[in-house]
Amino acid sequence: MDQTAHNRTVTDLHPEVEVRRQRRNVPVLIGNLKNSGLGMPGVETAYRAALFAGATEEMAWEAARRHALTMIGFPDELSDTGMDLSQVESMRKRRQALIDTYRALPNPFALGADVQVAA
Numbered sequence: 001m002d003q004t005a006h007n008r009t010v011t012d013l014h015p016e017v018e019v020r021r022q023r024r025n026v027p028v029l030i031g032n033l034k035n036s037g038l039g040m041p042g043v044e045t046a047y048r049a050a051l052f053a054g055a056t057e058e059m060a061w062e063a064a065r066r067h068a069l070t071m072i073g074f075p076d077e078l079s080d081t082g083m084d085l086s087q088v089e090s091m092r093k094r095r096q097a098l099i100d101t102y103r104a105l106p107n108p109f110a111l112g113a114d115v116q117v118a119a
Helices: 016-035 043-052 057-072 083-104
Strands: none
Touching: 016 043, 043 057, 057 083
16 A cells, blocks of 8 residues: 555545455455465455555465464364363374465465466
8 A cells, every 4th residue: 555544534445346346356265265275264354454454465365374374273282181182182183284284385476386277
């Protein structure tokens, strides 16, 4: 954005036509993010918020990835209090596998990204 928020009115910052366009595009954005591997609920909100704040598409996608990783949490955050230890260990392994999967995703907006396009 060229101007700072304090120099603009709310209407200038959030014109109705732009908000309506974004609302119409939410299903498409969710589909695109899922197709790129980001299927965690809320990633589209993180992506759109980052774009609004001035991020590039590449960094907005990374904001969506960060949101997903934040929602997953880390394996050592699982408490084993009152649970079968083998069940907790299985949950920790699943969580780590999910983290590894999200970290390995190529950013489709990165320069030189190796992303295959579906036919």
